[in-house]
Amino acid sequence: MLKQRGAGVLLHISSMPSDYGVGVFDEHILRFIDKIADMGFTYWQVLPFNPPDAANSPYCSPSAFAGNYLFIDPKDLYDRGLISEEELRDNVYYGSPYTADYAFAAEKRLATLQTAFAHIDEQLAAAIKQFELENSWLTDYALYMAVKEAEDQKPWWEWQPTHAHYFDCVKHIFDFEERAAFWKFVQYLFYQQWHKIKKYANKKGVAVIGDMPIYVAMDSADVWANLQLFEIDEKSLIAKVVAGVPPDYFSEDGQLWGNPIYNWAAMKKDGYAWWLLRLGHALSTFDTVRIDHFRAFASYWAVPSDSDTAKVGEWLDGPKTDLFNAVFEQFGKDAPIIAEDLGTFGEDVIQLLQDTGFPGMKVIQFGFDAGGDSSHLPHNCTPNSINYVGTHDNNTLLGWLWEASEQDRSFALDYCRFHGGFWGDGGYQSASCRAVTEAVWQSASNVAMISLQDMCGFGADARMNIPGVGEKNWRFRTTEQTLNSIDADYFRHINALYRRMYPAFDKKKHHA
Numbered sequence: 001m002l003k004q005r006g007a008g009v010l011l012h013i014s015s016m017p018s019d020y021g022v023g024v025f026d027e028h029i030l031r032f033i034d035k036i037a038d039m040g041f042t043y044w045q046v047l048p049f050n051p052p053d054a055a056n057s058p059y060c061s062p063s064a065f066a067g068n069y070l071f072i073d074p075k076d077l078y079d080r081g082l083i084s085e086e087e088l089r090d091n092v093y094y095g096s097p098y099t100a101d102y103a104f105a106a107e108k109r110l111a112t113l114q115t116a117f118a119h120i121d122e123q124l125a126a127a128i129k130q131f132e133l134e135n136s137w138l139t140d141y142a143l144y145m146a147v148k149e150a151e152d153q154k155p156w157w158e159w160q161p162t163h164a165h166y167f168d169c170v171k172h173i174f175d176f177e178e179r180a181a182f183w184k185f186v187q188y189l190f191y192q193q194w195h196k197i198k199k200y201a202n203k204k205g206v207a208v209i210g211d212m213p214i215y216v217a218m219d220s221a222d223v224w225a226n227l228q229l230f231e232i233d234e235k236s237l238i239a240k241v242v243a244g245v246p247p248d249y250f251s252e253d254g255q256l257w258g259n260p261i262y263n264w265a266a267m268k269k270d271g272y273a274w275w276l277l278r279l280g281h282a283l284s285t286f287d288t289v290r291i292d293h294f295r296a297f298a299s300y301w302a303v304p305s306d307s308d309t310a311k312v313g314e315w316l317d318g319p320k321t322d323l324f325n326a327v328f329e330q331f332g333k334d335a336p337i338i339a340e341d342l343g344t345f346g347e348d349v350i351q352l353l354q355d356t357g358f359p360g361m362k363v364i365q366f367g368f369d370a371g372g373d374s375s376h377l378p379h380n381c382t383p384n385s386i387n388y389v390g391t392h393d394n395n396t397l398l399g400w401l402w403e404a405s406e407q408d409r410s411f412a413l414d415y416c417r418f419h420g421g422f423w424g425d426g427g428y429q430s431a432s433c434r435a436v437t438e439a440v441w442q443s444a445s446n447v448a449m450i451s452l453q454d455m456c457g458f459g460a461d462a463r464m465n466i467p468g469v470g471e472k473n474w475r476f477r478t479t480e481q482t483l484n485s486i487d488a489d490y491f492r493h494i495n496a497l498y499r500r501m502y503p504a505f506d507k508k509k510h511h512a
Contacts, residue, residue: 001207001288001336002359002386002446007500008043008209009036010392010451012058012464013071014100017480021093021105024073025193030200032483037204039488040495042502044201045209045449047392049194049285056102056474057465059213059292060259062144062220065137065281067190070105074112076193080124082116100475113189117182128181128188135191137221137277138184143169144221146179155219157237164237166225194285202287209338210286212278214293215243215259222274223260229267229274230260231302241302244310245293248343251468254301254310261302264319272319272326279327279335287336290386294339294358297323298348320348321355333357338386342366359447362387364440365400370411377415378443387445389437389454392464396453397433398426399460412436428487430457441498448500452478455486 016023016032023029036044050061051068058068074091077083091108095101120128132138144156147169151159162168173180198208216222218239223230231240243259267274282289291297296318303313327335339353341360353360362385367376374380381387390397401409401423413423413432416439420431433454440448453462453476465473495501 002338004502005446005498005500006042006502007040007441007448007450007495008045009041009455010045010388010449011478012047012392013049013068014047014102014474015452015464015477017097017478017483019092020074021095021101021108022070023100023477024071025197026073026075028480029197031480033197033201033204033206035483035486035488037206039486039491040501041491042205042207042500043209043288043447043449044206045290046211046286048211048213050213052102052474053217055470056100058211058474060217060257061213062148062217063137063141064213064216064220064222064278065135066141066187066221067194069113069186069190070102070109071194072109072113072186072189073193074109076189077112077116080116082119083112087112087115097479098477100477102474113186114182117185120185128184131188131191132184135187135281137281138187139180140166140225141187141221142180142183143173143176144224145183146176149179150176156224157219164224166227191285198286207287209288209290210282211290211292212282214291214296215257215261218242218258218260226274229263231263232260239305242305243296243300244303244313245301245343246310246313251310253468254313255468256303256307256310261300268319268322272323275323276326276330279331279337283331283336288338289336290338290340290361292340293343294341294352294360295343295346295349298352299346315346317348320352324352324356357384359384359386361385361391362443362445363391363394364388364436365390365394365397368404368408368412368415370407378439378445381443381445383444383446385445386447386449387440387443389440389448389450392451393467395460395463396451396458397436398424398430398454398457399463401432403460415439426457426459428456428485429490433457434490438494438498441494441500448498455491456482 014022017028018024018026048058049067050058050063051066052058053060074088078085078088091112093101093104147159147163151163156164201208227234233240239260241261243261244254244256246254298318298320299315300318301313302316303310337358339358339360341349341353362376362381364376364378367374395403416435418432418435423432425431437450462476464476
């Protein structure tokens with residue numbers, strides 16, 4: 001996997017067609033898998049599966065392990081006899097199919113899951129218990145969610161002292177047993193439904209690339225239950241430093257994320273057990289895992305917690321190969337990991353990539369500097385890389401063309417040998433989008449990736465995320481009609497032409 005030429009499509013679950021306000025694990029995803037497999041794609045990339053924050057970002061979650069309950073298919077609950085037909089209909093969304101309505105989905109899905117939980121039988125309860133035994137993270141997560149409800153959804157450091165301090169709280173775990181049982185039920189459903197989807201994709205020869213944020217949210221079960229593993233004062237419960245990045249391509253002021261920083265010295269003492277558990281969980285959930293902001297394993301930007309800007313901070317050493325030696329010992333030297341190595345670079349990051357052997361990322365939009373010779377340009381790419389037309393953080397390709405300077409746009413079109421009339425025409429047969437896509441497909445990179453938006457030639461209004469902007473992100477959705485309108489013959493042709501139709505893995509061996 002990742003060692004031979006292939007191609008993939010980036011489309012998150014929330015963006016899938018569905019009847020429920022956001023995408024869910026239902027037959028629409030199965031049809032999407034059928035379509036991309038038929039076009040010769042061998043990879044499907046998703047964003048993090050973790051529950052999102054208040055801004056709907058999946059990169060700042062209350063758990064590094066739990067799944068987003070919005071993705072649970074209500075129809076499955078009906079088929080199990082856990083809800084009525086009327087309760088199923090109550091989940092149907094009649095608003096725009098082009099925008100994810102997280103508020104509607106959250107309200108309806110949570111109420112429906114609570115109804116379903118009241119109808120579980122002994123057999124299902126036993127299955128949930130077995131799931132908990134196989135997933136050690138679940139007990140702490142379920143307790144955290146139950147206590148958070150009792151504490152009126154306040155962040156854990158504002159809970160009463162006997163709850164805010166994990167080791168005091170677990171002494172009273174039975175006080176929260178009923179609500180914790182509900183959250184265990186929710187996670188059981190999530191992962192059972194997902195693994196059916198993943199199994200289907202693998203049988204079709206499609207490997208799933210998952211996404212792992214390097215940091216966790218301050219208000220999370222992970223921090224609450226493992227305070228000693230983070231740079232947090234255990235008495236005041238205040239973070240000493242927080243995560244971010246200095247000024248870069250995306251933001252002239254840098255990005256102040258606010259996530260707590262890992263106490264790498266403490267993690268080293270137990271052999272990085274928490275990271276091994278997290279990676280093991282991710283590698284069982286997906287076929288390949290992309291680690292976001294991988295560079296922080298080499299060195300990370302630490303910002304004082306009382307600072308209101310990421311301009312103030314310092315670079316500190318990460319665990320480097322010490323962590324990954326433990327990873328290789330447990331998961332093998334060929335652990336299927338992709339390093340998101342974008343942003344501020346340094347020799348330490350280059351060295352860590354060489355030492356681990358993980359493929360890095362190339363994004364052609366970053367290469368279109370008329371005065372430079374960027375490593376992101378296809379002619380500079382090496383086989384051990386994943387080459388993107390654009391990521392979830394980029395503008396769509398058509399949107400970039402419209403917003404780029406005339407000099408950079410002219411360079412991009414000339415470099416990609418665009419000779420197709422007006423560069424600003426979008427749509428499923430957009431000549432300018434095809435020229436750039438083919439430049440990526442021709443590259444030496446083992447894997448070429450394209451977002452669904454760029455397959456369709458959509459403009460900036462279909463962009464998934466603008467880094468550093470807290471509102472109106474993560475809302476893009478597509479429809480069945482859109483998926484059916486994609487020029488399948490074209491993508492089948494370029495996947496074959498540029499020798500990217502090889503299977504991601506041996507299907508017979510993988511499913512023996």
